[in-house]
Amino acid sequence: MQQSIEELTAELREQLIEQLNLEDIIPESFDENTPLFGEGLGLDSIDSLELVVLLDRNYGIKLKDPKEGRAVFYSIRSMAEYIHNNRAQA
Amino acid sequence: MDERQHYYINGIGIISPQKTFEHDQFLQEICAYESNVLTCIIPSFKTYISPGQLRRLSRMHRIGLTAATMCLRDANVQVPDGIITASGYGFLEETEKFLTEMLERNEKQLTPTYFIQGTYNALAGLIALSTKCLGYNNTYVSKGFAFENALHDVMLQLSENSTSNFLVGSSDEAAKVLYAIGMRAQYYKVENIPNLKLFDSQTTGTIQGEGSAFFMVSGAPSATTWCAIKDLQMVYTPQHEGEFNLALTSFLEVNKIKLSEIDVWVSGASGNIEHDHLLHHLEKTVLQQTPQIRFKHLCGEYCTAVSFGLWIGASILKKQSIPDILKVSTPEFSLEKIETVLIVNQYLNRNYSFVLLKK
The missing domain is CATH 3.40.47.10 (Thiolase/Chalcone synthase)
Structure with missing residues (x-):
């Protein structure tokens, strides 16, 4: 049975914190819509590579177009929606 | 000069x-x-x-x-x-x-x-x-x-x-x-x-x-200076005691330092009786009259352990004191002022180096 966007959002949050060692820097205001890069969580280009690998390893989704990444990795919510839509098509 | x-x-x-x-x-x-x-x-x-x-x-x-x-x-x-x-x-x-x-x-x-x-x-x-x-x-x-x-x-x-x-x-x-x-x-x-x-x-x-x-x-001192490095020399796989002793005396000669001017020497002995033999020979010959300290019982042995020895030498010159834990019993330490420190390190009996420090 396919996971809902809400379930994916909760799962991604856990994965991000673990994979990117974010335990000590997660702000209290961090939620599913907080921007992951820039003034939001402040992730950087190496993190974006980690996220590409995370999508591939955990969900079998290869992000082939780098331009897509900006929108996909905007927030946890946008990642969850992308996974939900692309896994549904597979 | x-x-x-x-x-x-x-x-x-x-x-x-x-x-x-x-x-x-x-x-x-x-x-x-x-x-x-x-x-x-x-x-x-x-x-x-x-x-x-x-x-x-x-x-x-x-x-x-x-x-x-x-x-x-x-x-x-x-x-x-x-x-x-x-x-x-x-x-x-x-x-x-x-x-x-x-x-x-x-x-x-x-x-x-x-x-x-x-x-x-x-x-x-x-x-x-x-x-x-x-x-x-x-x-x-x-x-x-x-x-x-x-x-x-x-x-x-x-x-x-x-x-x-x-x-x-x-x-x-x-x-x-x-x-x-x-x-x-x-x-x-x-x-x-x-x-x-x-x-x-x-x-x-x-x-x-x-x-x-x-x-x-x-190249210039500052208000926070610890000491000066006067010279450095590396010696790779010296074949016998005579060659190693000669390398050291030549190094000191180039730097116009007499043996009597070295206040203390920092030995990079590692506790390995085979690998330390050239350093043990030094302490019985060329550096017989020079107080010796050792440091690898405090930091262990690793490729860049000489940097710990450099900190030891710099600290002695800056603080003008030698903690007892570093001292080797002979000869006696009766130093009023410490101005010159010589570090002699070895790693695996292959890589030997001399570092000369001045206050």
Whole structure:
């Protein structure tokens, strides 16, 4: 049975914190819509590579177009929606 | 008049198996180890590295970056003109994780962080990013001469521009894989020996250590100067005692230093009766009348352990005192003023070096 966007959002949050060692820097205001890069969580280009690998390893989704990444990795919510839509098509 | 250029150590930051990160203490509190592996006593990293940076750094990167930051603060320098690091084996634990991941995942879907952390020059890059230093950046990985080569590079750089401030340092970890290989190669002692009893041992092998030490070196002294490096020389695989003694006396002659002017010599003896034989011969011949200290029972043996010895020498000159834990009983220490320190290091009976320090 396919996971809902809400379930994916909760799962991604856990994965991000673990994979990117974010335990000590997660702000209290961090939620599913907080921007992951820039003034939001402040992730950087190496993190974006980690996220590409995370999508591939955990969900079998290869992000082939780098331009897509900006929108996909905007927030946890946008990642969850992308996974939900692309896994549904597979 | 001595016209040779001096190279001033204007700041130090060091993290080692002893509590060396507080400069107001000079080995007042000694850490004893019962096993043959000595690992670093670490300060609170958050005092030196932002949480955002900390999260991606391995233990050894945290240690190295913190030692470098301590050194910059000690020297009152925000951005050095160049960064030179040294490491005998790099960051083996991260390299091992990356290689294991490659095998497990059939060279696919590899995460970048382990690869970045596993490279030899990762620390020099990290420091450059942290300080926004766009200057010279180099890393020496020449095993038992890695730190000496880094120091030599600094001296060459400063001979071209003596007003520059170069951050030079070392980093080597007590990696498990290195210990396993070292045991097979008989680098380490088979029997367990407490580190403070290392020099009572009459067997081959030594104990494993680790550490990171950074020095701010400039061609000009400052208000924070510890001491001056007068000269450095490396000697590779001397064949016999006569050749080694001659190398040392020639080094002193070039620097116009008489044996009687050396107040104390810092021996890099490692507690291995085979590897230490040239140093033992020195203490019975050329340096018979010179008080000797040893340090590898405090930091263990590793490729860049001579940097710990350099900190010891610089501290003795700055503080004008010698902690008892370093002293070898004969000859007696009756020093009123310490002005000249000679470091004689050996690594695996292959890499020998002399470092001459002046107050």
